[in-house]
Amino acid sequence: MSGNTVTRPPADTCTSTRAARELGLKRSEFDLAVHLGRIRTLPDEGGGGRRVAHAEIDRLRARPDHPAALRASVLAVGTGDAAAILEVPATRFTRLARQGVVVPVSFYLNRYRAVVWLYLAEELGQFVADESNAPLLKGRTPQPMRARLAEGLDLRPRNWRGRHLGFLLRQADGPWQRAGALAGFLDPVQIAEIVKDPYERSHLNRFRPGPAAHSAPGTPAAHLVEKITTADDPDEIGWLRSDLAHTLEEARAHRPAPRPTGARTRQGLARPGFTRPADTRPAVAPPAGTRPAAAHPAGTRHAAAPPAPVQPALAQPDEKGPAVKDPAATEPAPSAPRPDSGPEWTARGLLGWLRRRSA
Secondary structure, X not given: OOOOOOOOOOOOEEEHHHHHHHHOOOHHHHHHHHHOOOOOOEOOOXXXXXXXXXXXXXXXXXXXXXXXXXXXXXXXXXXXXXXXXXXXXXXXXXXXXXXXXXXXXXXXXXXXXXXXXXXXXXXXXXXXXXXXXXXXXXXXXXXXXHHHHHOOOOOHHHHHHHHHHHHXXXXXXOHHHHHHHHHXXXXXXXXXXXXXXXXXXXXXXXXXXXXXXXXXXXXXXXXXXXXXXXXXXXXXXXXXXXXXXXXXXXXXXXXXXXOOOOOOOOOOOOXXXXXXXXXXOOOOOOOOOOOOOOOOXXXXXXXXXXXXXXXXXXXXXXXXXXXXXXXXXXXXXXXXXOOOOHHXXXXXXXXXXXXXXXX
């Protein structure tokens, strides 16, 4: 079978977009319902995201109050509507939310890059119905809460991170996915201190969750979202680091991070154990009549002596007549040395013969 086999999704499942359309939900409502466990999803073996079984869609549509009950269970409201449900001023609700009395379920950035926190209307109704919460809704704010508010404490980002982490851990299909969910709320410096192996860090980044809010990378909005989604409290950072280290041990035992079979060196060598193939080029036979070069002793080098400079034949002055050439220059040109002349066939002899012939 070929290694390029494509894994097809099961025929009895559909994508999240189609499931939301068949359930009569907006995509934001569908995603929130999945976060809260209202809709069960399945992992896609092909890596195409979560999928929904048709049986799950039929189960939800068979309810008599569908889709009103499902939409009501995922209704998220802002500060104004949340204060109206609790029947308190918006400023008082904000103080309660900052102290962690109510936990946001999601957030987004408006056009002014201000963070808008959203809360489940269903949870707010349950909060009002509990009589033990009446002192928080009426009367004077307790002194410890006022002191923390004066210090600027705001637990909304941390509470949202804890809630979102719980969703990611429920959706994780293995230890590497759980480790990626934990790493998604830590600074890269913190991750590098825990995961020192670069191949493990690269494998871990594959399972880190995507951004919680859509924004262009590098923009002020993206930096603000990163600040919200990154742990900043020492206690929170401490238990995230501890859980990540423990989960990584389980992930290594379950399936080690993939790594290359061999790394190339600067000299271009292949993976360890690679043997360079022998030179298979055919040997060139020497010309006919030549003697093979003498073998040099091992560990020595043989360099031909540099050719001596050859002076050109100069004309010699004569008292009785015009200058005549050097008798040596009037001799007939010697015949070219034979190729089989042995040691005489050197660079010095060849250069001298050429100079004398051209004189």
